[in-house]
Amino acid sequence: xxxxxxxxxxxxxxWEDDDSLLVANVIEGVLKxxxxxxxxxxxxxxxxYPSDFIGRPFGQTSAASVVALTDARVCVFxxxxxxxxxxxxxELEHKLLERTLAELDRTRAWMVLLGRKxxxxxxxxxxxxMSERLADNGCMAHTGPAxxxxxxxxxxxxxxxxxxxxxxxxxxxxxxxxxxxxxLPGRRDVEILDRAALQTLAG
Amino acid sequence: xxxxxxxxxxxxxxWEDDDSLLVANVIEGVLKxxxxxxxxxxxxxxxxYPSDFIGRPFGQTSAASVVALTDARVCVFxxxxxxxxxxxxxELEHKLLERTLAELDRTRAWMVLLGRKxxxxxxxxxxxxMSERLADNGCMAHTGPAxxxxxxxxxxxxxxxxxxxxxxxxxxxxxxxxxxxxxLPGRRDVEILDRAALQTLAG
DNA sequence: TCCGATCCTTGACCGAAATCAATCTGGCGG
DNA sequence: CCGCCAGATTGATTTCGGTCAAGGATCGGA
Numbered sequence: 001x002x003x004x005x006x007x008x009x010x011x012x013x014x015w016e017d018d019d020s021l022l023v024a025n026v027i028e029g030v031l032k033x034x035x036x037x038x039x040x041x042x043x044x045x046x047x048x049y050p051s052d053f054i055g056r057p058f059g060q061t062s063a064a065s066v067v068a069l070t071d072a073r074v075c076v077f078x079x080x081x082x083x084x085x086x087x088x089x090x091e092l093e094h095k096l097l098e099r100t101l102a103e104l105d106r107t108r109a110w111m112v113l114l115g116r117k118x119x120x121x122x123x124x125x126x127x128x129x130m131s132e133r134l135a136d137n138g139c140m141a142h143t144g145p146a147x148x149x150x151x152x153x154x155x156x157x158x159x160x161x162x163x164x165x166x167x168x169x170x171x172x173x174x175x176x177x178x179x180x181x182x183x184l185p186g187r188r189d190v191e192i193l194d195r196a197a198l199q200t201l202a203g
Numbered sequence: 204x205x206x207x208x209x210x211x212x213x214x215x216x217x218w219e220d221d222d223s224l225l226v227a228n229v230i231e232g233v234l235k236x237x238x239x240x241x242x243x244x245x246x247x248x249x250x251x252y253p254s255d256f257i258g259r260p261f262g263q264t265s266a267a268s269v270v271a272l273t274d275a276r277v278c279v280f281x282x283x284x285x286x287x288x289x290x291x292x293x294e295l296e297h298k299l300l301e302r303t304l305a306e307l308d309r310t311r312a313w314m315v316l317l318g319r320k321x322x323x324x325x326x327x328x329x330x331x332x333m334s335e336r337l338a339d340n341g342c343m344a345h346t347g348p349a350x351x352x353x354x355x356x357x358x359x360x361x362x363x364x365x366x367x368x369x370x371x372x373x374x375x376x377x378x379x380x381x382x383x384x385x386x387l388p389g390r391r392d393v394e395i396l397d398r399a400a401l402q403t404l405a406g
Numbered sequence: 407t408c409c410g411a412t413c414c415t416t417g418a419c420c421g422a423a424a425t426c427a428a429t430c431t432g433g434c435g436g
Numbered sequence: 437c438c439g440c441c442a443g444a445t446t447g448a449t450t451t452c453g454g455t456c457a458a459g460g461a462t463c464g465g466a
Contacts, residue, residue, distance in 0.1 A: 035311060037406050041319040045311035058301050062308055090293035097300045098261050104307050105265055107314070108238060108248035114317035115366025116244040119423065155444060163318025168423055170445055187432080187444075203240050322453065358414060371453055373415055390414075390462075 001085075002075040007031070007068040013054075021079040023055030029072025030152040033064040034160065044161040046107065047152075049133065053099055057083055069152040114163045117203065122162040123172040124201035127182065131192055145195075151188040204288075205278040210234070210271040218258070218269070224282040226258030232275025233355040236267040237363065247364040249310065250355075252336065256302055260286055272355040317366045320406065325365040326375040327404035330385065334395055348398075354391040 002025070007013050013024065013031065026048050033046035033054065045064055048054045056062035057079060077085075086093050113125055128145070135146040151158070155173075159166045176182045181198060183191040192198060205228070210216050216234065218225050229251050236249035236257065248267055251257045259265035260282060280288075289296050316328055331348070338349040354361070358376075362369045379385045384401060386394040395401060 033311070035315045037315060037319055039406065043315040043318040045314045056304065056308070058304065060305070060308070062311075064311060087297065090296065093293065093296055093300055094290065097296055097303065100300065100303045100307060101259065101261065102263070104303060104310065105259070105263070107307065107310050108236070108265075108267060111248045111310070111314060111317060112238045112240060112246040114314055115246040116240055165424060166444080167425080167446085171423095174445070203242065368454055369414080370416085370455080374453090377415070 002077040005074050005076050007072045007074060009068055009070050009072075011068050013066040013068065013074065021055070021061055022076045023053070023057050023079050023082050024074045024076040026050050026052045026054065027073040027075055029074075030069045031072055031074075032067050032069050032157065032160075034067065035064050042160045043163065044157065046103070047133075047161075052103075053096060055079065057086060057096075069157070119162075119164055119168050119172055120175075120201055121203045122164060123169065123176065124198045125203075126158065126162055127176075127190060127192065128195075128198055128202055130190070131195075147195075148189070148191045150186075151190060153188070205280040208277050208279050210275045210277060212271055212273050212275075214271050216257075216269040216271065216277065218264070224258070224264060225279045226256070226260050226282050226285050227277040227279040229253050229255045229257065230276040230278055232277075233272045234275055234277075235270050235272055235360065235363075237270065238267050245363045246366065247360065249306070250364075255306075256299060258282065260289060260299075272360070322365075322367055322371050322375055323378075323404055324406045325367060326372065326379065327401045328406075329361065329365055330379075330393060330395065331398075331401055331405055333393070334398075350398075351392070351394045353389075354393060356391070 004027075005013075005024075007029070014022075028050055031048045031054065032044050033048065034042050035045050036042045047069075048066075054066055054074075086096065113122055117125065130151060131145040131147070131149060134149040134152075135143055153161065155169050156166050158164075159169045162169065173182075173184060176198075177184050179197070181192075181194045181201075183193055185191060207230075208216075208227075210232070216225075216227065231253055234251045234257065235247050236251065237245050238248050239245045250272075251269075257269060257277075289299065316325055320328065333354060334348040334350070334352060337352040337355075338346055356364065358372050359369050361367075362372045365372070376385075376387060379401075380387050382400070384395075384397045384404075386396055388394060
């Protein structure tokens, strides 16, 4: 069915291929979905992990662009083919509906963060979210939230995810380190030292 | 199938009924979907217009609460019944999937507004959005964006939608009026005098 | 028509985060 | 091993929008 493709970190996943739009399934790696304003301010509107579906089947084409954050493997489908196939396979459509509903829930929760939370709350919420998302990367289920993990994001990308500037993100990280809430052994490594404190900060 | 219910303006739509969760279809009126932080800050995460679907079929219950903005009529279903019915009717699931994908797109566009736009940009974007949404309320299709319309929101609710405070919303409205971009004949009435200016402001 | 409640507007002030501007770090190629 | 450079941190300053605090408008009910 779909064709395998590899995308290296930083590379965009092109949505035009043989004049036909694509949809895709993530096999491995992490990708960002972004939308930008006319003057170039960027907002990350979604993050796709393995097994997540990306693209916009049925009609309209979505405005978001997709870029790999880590080296990634995806399984791409020409959209027309996919649409036809989906219509004939209710089980697939059902699965897709469940995933889309779950993604909508997650997106709505993120709206509260963007619209109503302060910078410290945003950072704390982000770290807790990451610690959960990156925990069950492997094959075994529910190992619980990770204490130590490597972010698939640069500081700028964290800023684009939280609706902040890179400087504010950096300052908040520094503050959490100074307060002994987290350790930052490497640029993208986080170790949660005081989860309770983070949860309090997250509000 | 579903039971008709009327909800008057300001009244919440309860999701518990005879120990079974509900899903619903909006027949008439406008409702808000909100999520709040622990300390009571509120964010409107979605707005449901006639023909929109609300609630969370299949598994998890969504965290959002639903309140009618205007008097509304909805058609409610016990979720268990709905789930069973949907699984047996692929056409319904397909329709629901299309709507959910469209809602996800709209929600993602709103994230850019919340995360990256200034107060003037937020207000301008909001007014243009409203002018389009409230245009085809009636039966005829595509009359184009409305020049004059009545908001289904109080100032506080506009603030909750845009991630601002009521004072900032008020000041921005006043400024647009002073600049001759809009007229505000009544508390909730908006007349767009200079659409081009609004579009420029929206960015 | 008057009253009261609620919603909205306006003003003065403050503070959190953005902006502007240097450094600093660490990873990599030569 | 050294120098380079993108990414990250830190500091100084500004600004936008929030907070606090009065008023003013509008609507419904007596």
